[in-house]
Amino acid sequence: MPHESIAGLVKDLTTQLSAIAVEFGTRADRLAGAAGGTGEAQAVVTPLNGRELAKQLLAQRQARFDHFPAELFHEPAWDMLLALFVAHEERRTMNVKTLVGSAHAPVTTSQRWIDHLHKLKLIDRVIDPVDRRRMEISLSDAGYAAITAYLRRMGAA
Template sequence: MPNESIAGLVKDLTSQLSAIAVEFGTRADRLAHESDSGVPMGAAALDPRELAKQLLAQRMARFDHFPAELFHEPAWDMLLALFVAHEERRTMNVKTLVASAQAPVTTSQRWIDHLHKLKLIDRVIDPVDRRRMEISLSDSGYTAITAYLRRLGAA
């Protein structure tokens, strides 16, 4: 009888060790894949547009709990808003862009000028109402934000 229980224990132990070996093999394959590609195996990359919307919502939620003066990045808020607008095929004018920045108008306008100088955004006079200026991401601005969001989504 003791030999049968020892044989059963050995059989169970062998089965458990086999399962552990399979798990270690799977993890080793995953690590090898991650080091080759930089992207975790099986990780579903988040859609950049959805990620941008989540980032904007998270940034806005901070104002519910902390003073606005702690979080003052109007340029980043504007770039995210312009990315979402681009992805949703909406145009933005200066007024709507300034509203998305949660900053004073003059501060936002200075940032719009700076983003334009950095060639991250384009400014075009609205063909319907020449008093308004349409703002959009430039090709290089779109490329930079998309690459950044994809990197975040893969992390």
Template sequence: MTGATNDESVVALIKDLSARLAAAASGIDERIGQEAPPTTTTTPLHRARALIEQRRLRRRFLPEELFHEPAWDMLLALYVAWQDRQVMNVKTLVSRADAPVTTSQRWIEHLAKLGLVTRVVDPVDRRRIEVSLSDDGRRAIEAYLAAIG
């Protein structure tokens, strides 16, 4: 493809996204002043799962490169695994990040340096590394999920 063709497709995507956002905003404007819809009580786990599903869903409608956040995908996956009392190894976590293996591994390393995740050698298979949220990582994710709840 030529640069002009790429520019044209980006412009078309932006116009389409702008139109969708304008349509959504007009729906919001119409509801302002109306009675608020009933709230539902959801747990942090439900919110985390909903975020994961929303992230998958938007890839069906918009170009994937607009939403490249492997660290966030991994943190959400680790939170759900912690809630479900499941162990996650590096290979499984990398698959949840929807990013190249080397990129995902660099993010795991960075998350560990930030103290958000811990890595432990699998006691049964020493070639595998188990990854989990640290206490600080879990508290940060739960605080975020509470704030958006």
């Protein structure tokens, strides 16, 4: 079996396992909500569930590149917002280089989107105090609220 097909199989399996883990987590949360005394099962999106849903969305988006030409999918801003949400939930910082790498787009395109997201007040940019050549990027409060609301809505569907 060629090396490339093994890598593809591993990626597919990883994507499927991630989806299964998210589904089990969602079901467990619904059961926990039902056992909480309300008598009704409710979809509850906790920060962990939101992070897992964002990771699943990112994995699904990445999996498309295994099956379709990359030129069909151009949403670097959405990929960056999801990556920033996951980083926020995991209490990790992201610099421009890391964020650009998550966008699956040319560097210049990604940098233009970073500028646009900043103008829309969805992200914050801060100069790294240790290395002033680096810039750290994070979701703004408005960006975090928007992503959280979106993930809640998707989790409840």
